Amino acid sequence: GENVEQHPSTLSVQEGDSAVIKCTYSDSASNYFPWYKQELGKRPQLIIDIRSNVGEKKDQRIAVTLNKTAKHFSLHITETQPEDSAVYFCAASDGGSNYKLTFGKGTLLTVNP
Amino acid sequence: NAGVTQTPKFQVLKTGQSMTLQCAQDMNHNSMYWYRQDPGMGLRLIYYSASEGTTDKGEVPNGYNVSRLNKREFSLRLESAAPSQTSVYFCASSRTGENSPLHFGNGTRLTVT
Numbered sequence: 603g604e605n606v607e608q609h610p611s612t613l614s615v616q617e618g619d620s621a622v623i624k625c626t627y628s629d630s631a632s633n634y635f636p637w638y639k640q641e642l643g644k645r646p647q648l649i650i651d652i653r654s655n656v657g658e659k660k661d662q663r664i665a666v667t668l669n670k671t672a673k674h675f676s677l678h679i680t681e682t683q684p685e686d687s688a689v690y691f692c693a694a695s696d697g698g699s700n701y702k703l704t705f706g707k708g709t710l711l712t713v714n715p
Numbered sequence: 716n717a718g719v720t721q722t723p724k725f726q727v728l729k730t731g732q733s734m735t736l737q738c739a740q741d742m743n744h745n746s747m748y749w750y751r752q753d754p755g756m757g758l759r760l761i762y763y764s765a766s767e768g769t770t771d772k773g774e775v776p777n778g779y780n781v782s783r784l785n786k787r788e789f790s791l792r793l794e795s796a797a798p799s800q801t802s803v804y805f806c807a808s809s810r811t812g813e814n815s816p817l818h819f820g821n822g823t824r825l826t827v828t
Contacts, residue, residue: 636817645821695814
């Protein structure tokens with residue numbers, strides 16, 4: 603099955619700095635890569651996703667890049683704000699017909715004012 | 716439009732007791748999922764239902780059973796709870812037939828003593 607590795611497990615930045623979280627996956631057939639944000643005590647919510655026919659996608663201050671050859675994808679947050687503090691999860695589909703997602707173990711991002 | 720609704724929000728069980736976690740979605744999604752979340756382990760898939768009438772095991776199915784009651788409802792049952800099942804459980808749903816984002820419920824925090 604799919605295996606997703608996520609780094610770093612914790613990340614602390616100053617407000618206004620950029621943050622980068624990286625993930626690798628094992629199944630070359632995977633073709634869908636979403637990112638979820640989970641605030642403390644809340645449910646995970648989708649913030650951005652990318653499909654394998656696209657190398658980069660941007661939505662305001664967040665962007666995701668995908669390198670299918672190397673089987674890795676990254677989340678970039680620019681001009682970080684305290685409200686960006688949360689746990690971020692990457693995920694990859696299993697490439698089969700059921701589109702099951704396998705999640706990374708998460709990155710705790712802390713943005714210091 | 717409530718999205719994905721889970722009940723109960725909190726539950727404490729003694730070892731060996733049984734219980735059923737309920738989940739319902741009003742988005743007309745075909746696929747539904749049960750995940751558990753443990754510290755440092757990310758979200759791990761317990762069972763999923765690609766469509767009404769079908770269920771399949773995920774990554775960590777042992778000790779659990781599921782029922783896809785109809786298109787809206789997908790329940791998770793613990794027949795004989797164990798302390799290792801102490802976790803936060805999330806139900807999610809998505810469209811089928813394409814890579815679609817998951818919509819999560821608010822979670823059930825279960826403690827087994």
